[in-house]
Amino acid sequence: MVCKAFWRKYENLIGTGLLLLVLLVFTSVRYDYYFDLNDDVLMKDILAGVYTGEPESRNIQMIWPVSAFLSLLYRMGRGLPWYGIFLCLCHFGSIALIVHRSLCLCRRIPGKALLLAGEGVLLGGLLLPHLVSVQYTVTSALLVSAAAFLFMTTDAAEPGDFIRKNVITVFLAVLAYLVRPWMLLLLLPLICAAGLIRWSGEEKIFARENWTKYLAVIGAVLAGIGLGQLCHQIAYGSAEWKTFLEYFNNRTELYDFQTLPEYEKHRDFYEREGLKQSEWELLDNYNFGLDPAIDEKLLGAVAEYAAANRSERKPFMQKLRESLGQYYRRMIYPPWRNESDFPWSWLVIFSYLAALVTAVPAQGKRPALSFFQAALRLLFLLMVRTVLWIWLIYRDRVPVRISHSMYLMELGILLGLVLVQCARLWRGAADRRRLLPAGIGIVYALAGFLILPRAIEAADTDVAAKAAANIRYERLYSCLGSGQRRENFYFIDVYSSVAYTEKLFVNVDNSLDNYDIMGGWACKSPLWHKKLGVFGITDVQEALAERDDVFYVQEAGADAGWLQRYYRECGSEVQIHLTEMVEDEFEIYRISRK
Secondary structure, eight states, X not given: OXXXXXXXXXXXXXXXXXXXXXHHXXXXXXXXXXXXXXXXXXXXXXXXXXXXXXXXXXXXXXXXXXXHHHHHHHHHOTXXXXXXXXXXHHHHHHHHHXXXXXXXXXXXXXXXXXXXXXXXXXXXXXXXXXXXXXXXXXXXXXXXXXXXXXXXXXXXXXXXXXXXXXXXXXHHHHHHHHHOHHHHHHHHHHHHHHHHHHHHXXXXXXXXXXXXXXXXXXXXXXXXXHHHHHHXXXXXXXXXXXXXXXXXXXXXXXXXXXXXXXXXXXXXXXXXXXOOHHHHHHHHHTOGGGOTTOOHHHHHHHHHHHHHHHHHHSOHHHHHHHHHHHHHHHHHSOTTSTTOOTTHHHHHHHHHHHHHHHHHHHHOSOHHHHHHXXXXXXXXXXXXXXXXXXXXXXXXOOOHHHHHHXXXXXHXXXXXXXXXXXXXXXXXXXXXXGHHHHHHHHHHHHHHHHHHHHHHHHHXXXXXHHHHHHHHHHHHHHHHTSGGGGGSEEEEOGGGTTTXXXXXXXXXXXXXXXXXXXXXXXXXXXXXXXXXXXXXXXXXXXXXXXXXXXXXXXXXXXXXXXXHHHHHHTTOOEEEEEEEEETTTEEEEEEEEO
């Protein structure tokens, strides 16, 4: 009796724990966890003290409170992989909250077992590559998707109870903003749509208690975001940081959303801005840290000109039609066709249908009215997501980390809606009517079983590719940090370093690095100047040409002639001496004036 009572009391927690254990064991035994991109590696390096020699509270990409918290953890335990631990906690914690809430909506043990199995394979099939190769953009999206799911499935009528049950929802949404503000702002229209859909399902929409419930939750999210942003503004309030942030935003606009115009075709513009062709080459190969004249104003002017030139090259209506066509292909095309977003897109389409058909009988007495109301809500959500997708496609900014994040958020809303309606239908219908929610559950489970092998294959391929690519970089960085070379400083060509990433929990070394790339998103920041200052470098151009302990590194066989052309246009001739080869894969050069 004691065991039975214990089980009944904690069965949802036990089920959630078992599913998480299976995911953790599978991913940990089969794979090494990797940062998906070198962006996360640099963020970790800044927080851990690898970049400047001490843990920094400002890692540029995150809102200050969360980066300050992670920096504090590194100060307390410098040798631990806190950033990787944090990202994994966010991932698996979000999954745990979703699974536990799902189990709370199911009353019988056989149903809970089937739900666990179905959710396990479905979540594994969708998220496995992102659980193994982590990226903070997807982390933010998973947090806010879990928040949307919890919000849509909150079972509480009284304002106080509703607000209390959504404390975690508010926390997840605010944390998502702190981790990746741009992602949360992108998903904000979908968050608002979820709120309106949930609110419109109340029997008395404009009753005072409903205003209290929903505005309190919305207000708490906005207050948390506002407080975080205020702290961020204060932390980045110095003149140096303000100048850099303008530089950072202009650099992001140019490289992420525009295309750098060719020099010869647009020579008049560049000469008017005072940009020489050799300096343009620095923008083209990302090594703009070499030139102090490439500042926030110049990058802003180039980005603005690139945007205007792009608009002239392709009229708005033509670009819009192309975006609509791509949007259709991404959603409808089967997996063997190019541009298909299968299985995400097909799961979203099925979820819309499931939300529609389960809404009608779940509402009870007036099926026609129920159908009309459900159709309006879903149409509204569909319109919001369509506008967001068209905007992203129009801007040519839909990498996998963005597209999957969009689908995650939408599925969080739809699956929450479907699960609540299926649970209501199961409790209130005769046995024959229960076939509908059972059938929908079976479809989701079958979808999970079908896509899980594909996800495992994708994760296998990705991890193997990262491991193979990292071998050469590990040799290089080991070489640069060994023996007497440790006293030198090395500037690395940006394109020669982009394929490198790191494992989260293996070979953790948070000591100061004696190298940096010659460009990138941290270039020319106060942190960048601080790092160079540790090695006595105040001017990159002068240090490379004058000092015997400052070197340039690039991939073997790459053209280094752009360096000579740059110095020549700056008024001095230089010689480039190959001093060392690293495993026939990288070249280390010493630059000297003639």
